[in-house]
Every structure is written in C-alpha cells, then in structure tokens.
Amino acid sequence: MDNKKKTGSYYTPTRLANLVTDYCLVRLAGQADISIIEPSVGDGAFLSSISNSVHLPNFNSVNLTIVEKNEEEINKALQIPLNPNIQLQSFNEDYLEFHFRDNNRYSLYLGNPPYVKKTLLDEEHKNLAKLIHAEKLLSDKSINNIWTSFVVSGVSKLADNGMMALILPLELLQVKFTEEIRNLLKAEFQRMEIFTFNELQFQECKGQDTVLLIGYKQHENAGTFYTNISSLDDLENGNYVFNRNTAVSDSDKKWTHHLITPEEYEFLESIKSRLNLVSHHLNNKPGIVTAANKFFIVNRDTVEQFNLHNYIRPIVQKGFFVNGSISFNDNNFQNLVNGNKPAYLLDFNPMEDNQITEDISTYLAAGVEMDLPNGFKCKQRNKWYQVNNIAEIPAAFFFKRAHEYPKLIRNDANVLVTDSAYKIEMINGFELNNFIYSFYNSLTLAYAELEGRYYGGGVLELTPNEFRILPVPYTVCNNFAEYEIAFANKNSIQDVLTQNNYAILNGSLGLSVEEINRIELIRQQLINKRQRN
Structure with missing residues (x-):
C-alpha cells in the first residue's frame, strides 16, 4: 500500500x-x-x-x-x-x-x-x-x-x-x-x-x-x-x-441533525409528523448497473463506427445531462445525441453468438483489453458483455446525487437510466405530476439535506432509504404545464420555492408565512453548510 x-x-x-x-x-x-x-x-x-x-x-x-x-x-x-x-x-x-x-x-x-x-x-x-x-x-x-x-x-x-x-x-x-x-x-x-x-x-x-x-x-x-x-x-x-x-x-x-439547533429540529419534526413520506406515494428501485459505463454506454459516433444500431437502447447516464427541468423529453434526448454525449446503452442480450459481426467482435475485444470480463460484476453474468436486469422503462427518475437541489425528472422520452438514479413508479391513487410539484418545497428539500450525506465539493447524496423517508406535503397541481415551464426558466431553485412554497405548505398544512420563511431559512443554512458558503 x-x-x-x-x-x-x-x-x-x-x-x-x-x-x-x-x-x-x-x-x-x-x-x-x-x-x-x-x-x-x-x-x-x-x-x-x-x-x-x-x-x-x-x-x-x-x-x-x-x-x-x-x-x-x-x-x-x-x-x-x-x-x-x-x-x-x-x-x-x-x-x-x-x-x-x-x-x-x-x-x-x-x-x-x-x-x-x-x-x-x-x-x-x-x-x-x-x-x-x-x-x-x-x-x-x-x-x-x-x-x-x-x-x-x-x-x-x-x-x-x-x-x-x-x-x-x-x-x-x-x-x-x-x-x-x-x-x-x-x-x-x-x-x-x-x-x-x-x-x-x-x-x-x-x-x-x-x-x-x-x-x-x-x-x-x-x-x-x-x-x-x-x-x-x-x-x-x-x-x-x-x-x-x-x-x-x-x-x-443521524448526528447531522445536530447541524441545526434543537429548537429548529423540534420545529421541523412537529411539521413532519403530520405528513406522509415519499414511500407512501411511490416505489423506487435502482437504475441499471452496467459495471463499466464508459464501455456499455456509447455516443452516436461509436454506434456508427462499430455498426451497433441493432443493439442500442436510449439511456440517461447521469443527472448532469438532464439540466434544470422536471421532465426529460424526446428533444432533450436528441440534444444529447446531437452533442455526441453517451446516450445509448449496449444491450447485447438478444445477440446470439453467430450474430457477432466483425465490427462488434472488434468492439468486444476492446473490452477484453480493458480486462472487463474479470471485473466483479461482469464475472457474475452468463456472458460478460450482456448487461443484466435491463428492466422496464420508469415513469420518472430521481438522481441520487445533487449540487443545488435534488432532481426528480418525469421520463417523457421513455429512456432507461443508470444506477446514478432511482427509477420511480407511483402507487395507485397518486399522480406523478402532483408528486413532482409537491416535492419542490422548502420542507422536503430541508429534510433532503438532513437525511442525506455530503461529500467533497458539496455534493449531496441520498440512498434509497434516505429518499424514502423524506416528508412530502402532497398537493394537487392545477396547471402542471405552466409549472413545468416556470421550473425550466428559473434562475435558481429559490425562484420555484418563492413561487410555490405558500401554495404547497399553507395549502396542505396551513402553515403561516412566518413558519414557511423559517423553514426556508433552515434549508438555506443547511445548504450553506454543505457548500461552505
């Protein structure tokens, strides 16, 4: 060592x-x-x-x-x-x-x-x-x-x-x-x-x-x-x-709850006790584990070079690629493709041995040169180059790492997602649009800071269990299309919270303006600590 x-x-x-x-x-x-x-x-x-x-x-x-x-x-x-x-x-x-x-x-x-x-x-x-x-x-x-x-x-x-x-x-x-x-x-x-x-x-x-x-x-x-x-x-x-x-x-x-004062903690907990958690509204599962994203997730040029067209599926690799919206549509995906970003998952599961072309054989040989077949996850597969557990396309995905705020994205492009995100499926009785709208309020985002953990550079991460225990004041959104546009055009998440905090937190809990402002101040305090502002 x-x-x-x-x-x-x-x-x-x-x-x-x-x-x-x-x-x-x-x-x-x-x-x-x-x-x-x-x-x-x-x-x-x-x-x-x-x-x-x-x-x-x-x-x-x-x-x-x-x-x-x-x-x-x-x-x-x-x-x-x-x-x-x-x-x-x-x-x-x-x-x-x-x-x-x-x-x-x-x-x-x-x-x-x-x-x-x-x-x-x-x-x-x-x-x-x-x-x-x-x-x-x-x-x-x-x-x-x-x-x-x-x-x-x-x-x-x-x-x-x-x-x-x-x-x-x-x-x-x-x-x-x-x-x-x-x-x-x-x-x-x-x-x-x-x-x-x-x-x-x-x-x-x-x-x-x-x-x-x-x-x-x-x-x-x-x-x-x-x-x-x-x-x-x-x-x-x-x-x-x-x-x-x-x-x-x-x-x-967690002892990170000490990052706020006892009075602030008791104030937040008294409000949280009146709410259902994320797990009450949806099920979340991990995204696809490729074991080597650089090899199994490729850009358009690589697809063309090795003639991989019959074995590709659209995928979002990381939260950085979804920008600042709450939806990911066909145009967003096409922009990734046109920008030559890695946007295609190589799915060789349908490929028989006699279908391996010379081009594909050349590409697989590059993986062997990288010693991928001996990697822990690849060794567990029947064939090292066949990514397993490529499941159904999720309705939405939540990226486990964030900088300014956590990203919850509706999947309008019907793409797959890697394990950088959790796949979201709503429980019967709850609407995805309403949940996304309800998620972006100061109370839920403050608890994301408290329940998650942060790493170098101020990156926030939430494990599946940490995501599931966030409180959500579920509220009906009367005009999601308008909300979607406003979210995409925001300067910062603060714009969204300023616009919608009262409707969500007063509408579902009857909180006063003073109480809502106090929650937002606690959220900002936690973010400043994480980002060392």
Whole structure:
C-alpha cells in the first residue's frame, strides 16, 4: 500500500493538531500524571504539539506511546525534539495488531486515524478489524473503512476518567454503517463534543469533510453537544457555542441533525409528523448497473463506427445531462445525441453468438483489453458483455446525487437510466405530476439535506432509504404545464420555492408565512453548510 488512497495517510495540519492537543491537555489538568497514546503517529504532528504545549507544566509526568507501521514515518517522528517531561515509547508496527497485545489504559487517546476503504484492505486487516469490532459486540456491517476500528479500539484503551480526541471523516455523523459506532460512543462516553468545520482541514483529500470528536468517560455535565467552527480562529479563541439536542442524542437519528439547533429540529419534526413520506406515494428501485459505463454506454459516433444500431437502447447516464427541468423529453434526448454525449446503452442480450459481426467482435475485444470480463460484476453474468436486469422503462427518475437541489425528472422520452438514479413508479391513487410539484418545497428539500450525506465539493447524496423517508406535503397541481415551464426558466431553485412554497405548505398544512420563511431559512443554512458558503 504505497499511496495515500491505500494507506489513508492524510496528515494533520500543524495548527489543528496544536489546538486539539491544547484543548485536551487543559481538560486533563486535574490529573497529576497522565498517559497518552497516538495510534497512528504519521509525520508526528500531534507528537510535536504535545511536546511544545504550554500546558505540559501542569503535569508531574506525561507518558506518551506512539504507534506507526511505516518505518520511515516513525523515524521521522522520532527526530522531533521532546520536552524532558515526556517519557516516550514508540512502536513500529501495525496498530490493529498492537491493539491486541497492549493491555495499558490511557488518559488520552489522540490522533487522526487512517482512512482506507474496506475494499482496499487485505484479508489480514479485514479480519483484525472484525475482531476489534467483535470485542464491542459490533457487526461486520459497521466495518466499511479502517478508521472505525481505531475508534472502537480507542474506546477500550481509555482509563475510567480518560478522554478520546479523534479527527474523523464526516461519515461518522451521516452514514448508515456508522450507526453502530455512534450507539457505542453514546454508551461508552458520559459526554461527547462534536465539532464540525466550515473550512476544509485536509485540502489534498478530495474535499473530505472532517469532524473533531471529543469523548469523556466521566463528566459532570453529561450529554452530546454539537458546535460548528467557522474558522480555526474561533476554535482558538473559544468563539463557539455548544448545542445539546436530546431528541437526536437519545434516538437513532443521524448526528447531522445536530447541524441545526434543537429548537429548529423540534420545529421541523412537529411539521413532519403530520405528513406522509415519499414511500407512501411511490416505489423506487435502482437504475441499471452496467459495471463499466464508459464501455456499455456509447455516443452516436461509436454506434456508427462499430455498426451497433441493432443493439442500442436510449439511456440517461447521469443527472448532469438532464439540466434544470422536471421532465426529460424526446428533444432533450436528441440534444444529447446531437452533442455526441453517451446516450445509448449496449444491450447485447438478444445477440446470439453467430450474430457477432466483425465490427462488434472488434468492439468486444476492446473490452477484453480493458480486462472487463474479470471485473466483479461482469464475472457474475452468463456472458460478460450482456448487461443484466435491463428492466422496464420508469415513469420518472430521481438522481441520487445533487449540487443545488435534488432532481426528480418525469421520463417523457421513455429512456432507461443508470444506477446514478432511482427509477420511480407511483402507487395507485397518486399522480406523478402532483408528486413532482409537491416535492419542490422548502420542507422536503430541508429534510433532503438532513437525511442525506455530503461529500467533497458539496455534493449531496441520498440512498434509497434516505429518499424514502423524506416528508412530502402532497398537493394537487392545477396547471402542471405552466409549472413545468416556470421550473425550466428559473434562475435558481429559490425562484420555484418563492413561487410555490405558500401554495404547497399553507395549502396542505396551513402553515403561516412566518413558519414557511423559517423553514426556508433552515434549508438555506443547511445548504450553506454543505457548500461552505
């Protein structure tokens, strides 16, 4: 594992390491002798911060243990001048192995664990991770990235009055696989403090948002507290306020619900409780999984070059191709074709072996050269080049990723869609046009921000389950054609909400203008957080 993607080595900026270290040492100052462990020392940012902290004189002794499997990195860290008050032990080994032979308990478990997806781990590390999670009775589902094993290990390494301080990906707050981790943390810590940041702390990590988690095994002021840091200046100067949302903390809700105040959360929930959810109105299924869109979804030139006309079906590959409308028609599809965009799915399912022409054989050979037959999904097929589960054409599709707002599109062009979207079929008794109209209101879109998760660049993503639980104030649209035109001509989604919020939210719920404006302000606040405005 010789690159950052495989090693997960995104080193902590010096200023952030200094601030986190000082924050912790101040809160440990009541103890005469402390012990600290950093499980992934990397380039030694936290080691340096501890050694240089102005708070070290508060302790009689500081025992510091550092672990790092990369020999070059730990040797670099060991060159850092140490305060004489520190007794250092260093271990050049894999922390997941170190976990099982270290029986010590520490005052502080501190650091920035590596970020490596499960798919990039070898079997040995997967098994070690499983064993660590199993110690706390967690399932394999909670292992999707190596950083979770460091969190679980840290919980077991703390003394009865110990602290944990870890810089973690935003995934901790917002994804399903970390739900067990969140429940473990709530059970193990009397108090937790969660810091989110407006500023990116790791510029080289493809826009990965991070959080600072502080956990206290014992604390006189118990609970889960959340705060957002506009800049590191605010953290340094104490210019922030903790919010405590008991309704979220005591439930299985995502911790991203802490992005709004307890009063705002209770306000939204009181309205949501009066509404049916997306799942009440429709069924959604994943789009087509090709396993290699660049090969199986082609443009007009490729169709012509390899004479593929008998084996193509129109398809929308991604939300970027549908622009800003709420419908996708024949003209829209033809514009993709004329623009030489990939708009045709290669459906070789009807093709018999004796129908493979020389041109098609040449094209398939290019796929073999790309090693597609050995890909996981292609290997599951009877013939690697026959995309399976090309189902019926959906009435509409919802794209799971969005930037300004989620895209729900009526399929007037009768095209297929890839797994970048969910296929939509209405349940009897509900009309598609009414649902699309009703979906675009500030309340539903605010919950899309709360229930979804966001990634680098401010991209919002909703899983099928997250989409299904959005509240929708279902309202009849008396003139959908007019609405469709206005939507297509908007400058931003704000124009649509300004025009229709009252009709939808007052008409279905009787909300006042003041209440509707409050919902919209919360929505804007959430979007600003996601997009770092």
